[in-house]
Amino acid sequence: MSMIQRVKCFMRTKVRSLLRHGLSSALSLTSRTTSVTVLMYHEVLEDEQDVDAWTVVRASEFSKQMEYMKSHYDVISLDAACGVIRDGGHLNSKYAVVTFDDGYAGNHRVVLPVMVALDLPFTVFCATKPIEQREMYWWDKIICSAMACKRKLMLRDMLLGTYDFSTGVIGESRWNEMQRLLTDLKNVERERRNHIVRAIASQIYEAQQPCLLQPMTLDQVRELADTGLATIGAHSHTHDILTQLTPVEARQNILRSKEYLEAWTGRRIDYFSYPNGDYSPALMRAVERVGFQAAVSTDVRVWRRTDDIYAIPRIGIGRFDSMSIFKAKVSRKN
Template sequence: MGIRGFGRLKRAVQQVRKRLASKAVILMYHRICEVDLDPWGLCVTPQHFAEQLEVLQKHTHPLSLKQLVQAYRDGNVPNRAVVVTFDDGYADNLHNAKPLLEEYNTPATVFVSTGYIGKEREFWWDELERLLLKPGKLPDKVSLTINSSVHHWELGTAADYSLEEYQGDRTCKAWEAKPGSRLSFYYSIWQLLQPLPETERLKALDEISAWVMVETTARKTHYSLLLEELLALEQGKLIEIGAHTVTHPFLSAHSLAFQQQEIRQSKADLEQILNRSVTSFAYPHGDYNLETVNLIKEMGFVCACSCIQDIFWRESDCFQLPRFGVENWNGEEFTKQLSRWFND
């Protein structure tokens, strides 16, 4: 083999090694804000988000989701590529996240549940939190009728929820709640409501609202996007809007026809609003089955994000993209997390 042939072979080997070594990370956010209670760990403060974006600019290669998928298909994913995504469609994505994304020139994809656009009610998990997780007293015994079945709870000490207990729960996740606590009671009802269709869930929330004697008025801190805010969010070249169903259900808990309607309608809603094709999707709660994946492919999406915690690499499936959930870390801790994810 001549010198030129050897040089070409060497470059080819280097290119293959580069492709095999290239790893990317997709980040999952929900909210950029500060709230009193965050039982699902959805909130990152604006200050910490700014620190995280600064870390991304210094130590990674930020890409849009669309750019990452195209690079994957071309076999040319930049090493240490990072994609920022948001789920649900909270208004703070526009008011708090977008200005910082623009300041740090970082692209992002926001997956929006279209049934909540412009609604006066909060996302159902937030509404349930507002009804049940406020300092004060609830009835000692509670009954809730769901699908003609009556469920009973005896709250015991959880009936009284002191300010001290409330403040102590500020850093506690719902699934880590101490048995017998008010937060544990909240989690038990959340588990009961989560597989329901939206109409049944709203009926249950209205029933809960009646027995706790609290109105269903949404808090300004928990608004979902208004129609004009959704349009403003996508203005410019940094933010892309993706689909996230209509009512944010656990898709695998429902029939194929139900899943098909939720996915197709969310895509159609957004395409009508944005006047462009919508080709990216995120599974609500990261929940799906093989039928769901096939529906996504059939409806013309080019990618779909899951909640599987893993890196994105040559073996990844573009319709089951892994993502790492981001917590309210400062810049130093976020840097450590990135190093763990990239296995530095």
Template sequence: MTRKPGNTRPRIRRAAKSGCAAALHLTGVDQLIGKTLGMNNMPLVLGYHRVVTDFDSAAQASIEPNLISVETLKHQLEYFAQDYTFVSLDELVASLYQGSREGNKLAAVTFDDGYADVYHNAYPLLRDMNIPFTVFVVSNLIGTDQLLPHDHLYLLVSEAINTSRVDVFRAIGELQDATCQIAKELENELYASSDAFDATRRILDSLNLEGIKTLINRMESRLCLPEDRKQAFRGLSPDMLSEMLGAGVTVGSHTVSHAVLANETADNVRAEVVRSKHYLQNCLNTEIKHFAYPDGSFNALVIAEVARAGYTSAVTTCTHQDRARPELTIPRHLLWEKSSINGFNNLSTAVLSCQANGIFDPATKCSRMHFA
């Protein structure tokens, strides 16, 4: 992720967070708070994206919070395995219907988007650790070199910022549709931006999938990305998915094209959740029962369409839940390389404990109005 040179804020925040976590963990207060919040009886669902061998190298051309190294993933899972029993998503969802049981702490591992490095790096590790997991696949990505919208945008925005290509940002202001005013505001914001992640985040929050695709085409017409920068984002192939399925891995849907569903029309939402399910079932000859909301974006309409499509469960990226359909708004803890480290860049078990007990949830509370 592009950052301003000499920016020490992330380091200061990590030091403060890990210091607070250490105090709570050493005194056992984290467990007490977790018990008060009911976290000790709640299953733990962990969410990841890409799994790489070298984080620093991969971070040069990828969204950092989407990355975790094999080594860090192993250490995180080893820590949680001390207190939780890892089960498949099917078993975890069944436990939700049956009601929580004191002393029976369950956890499930999930990976979003369906990158090939999940097969190459995560699959061997979790197989050796005897940990079941679920991979939520964007069906259009299977077996292709196609980039997902957020990855494509991030690469383009990063390149534009790094090369001071002002004309690339003008492509945003030239969008001639209902988002014209938003596009002009985005152009001005990106012109002054030095953080590719924040800029990408703003675009994804502001435009629907059609607008994002139009923008990507306009930016690409002015800025050519080197082909070697796209290779790391290759999707899982049907053969990779079939092999993992045969070994007990669960496959779920993550839509057709990773559309941010709350930004889409009802017809588009229905197409994304239904077509991805049907495609995966036909391609893999297995029932697709589980769904993950791209970017954690959902509202009442989206939940209704997911239910109508026949999914047994759906996972989010925040703590908001629909009381009427809790199984379709299952919270997850999204973790990555630096999500649980201290001020010295070392993995902190105290931070992991506080995360599992929901202590940092208020500080990272989702600002979306899911049920407005």
């Protein structure tokens, strides 16, 4: 073989090697994990607290769910998840984030010990007015009223319907009736809705034992923030549905929650959750302009790089999800 032939052979071998290396590198980059499963919870209470609401998960079920997540997923903070979506994660890793909406007291009393024991990070989105004023959310007054009610609730005089909370209507069936009433009330003008809620609550649950569904105290919010495992996020100030407010009202509601939480915790608040999951392009930009780095929605799918960082999808987990349903939800590919 002549010198020229040897050089050509060497160059062909070198080029093939470079192509293989480049292709391998490219495949390595493109195949890195770029999806995250984000779970959405609300409240978790002790098993003996009998609340037939999808939003309230039993403590024992929650513990099993988190043990499963620890065994099968790399549960990371929302901060870290943003990095995975931006830069890609390890090829063989399955990433998950655990979030809670509303800032309930059980997030501190029940959730925190479970997450500390398993060393799992989580995010709690807090609406600041209920925490500041120690007041229940209006829908929790309805839930507590529905739990105490032992009859059909006829609200036609309030231009609503009839809702069956008879003694035999229990579990998910009772929740379905609650959902009908809550959905109807969400479409009512705010002042009129507040009047209706007060009327229902004064007749039913306020004469019973105090409702178990309460927001955290300021001290509990601070303690969560100080754990190192919990990220505190904002959930607006009043928890009004932001798409029902004027742009100025919505911006003030968003900004106030950020300012309050930063003052309470001494930390920067980077993440926002839309109340009731309702958002619009204008609200997404408003959230960005007041200084949030990302926002979560209630769109149900896995979070991928193609999703807008101000509309991160989540998968809701509730009281009536069996373990098999839970596994199916978290393992979905889209």
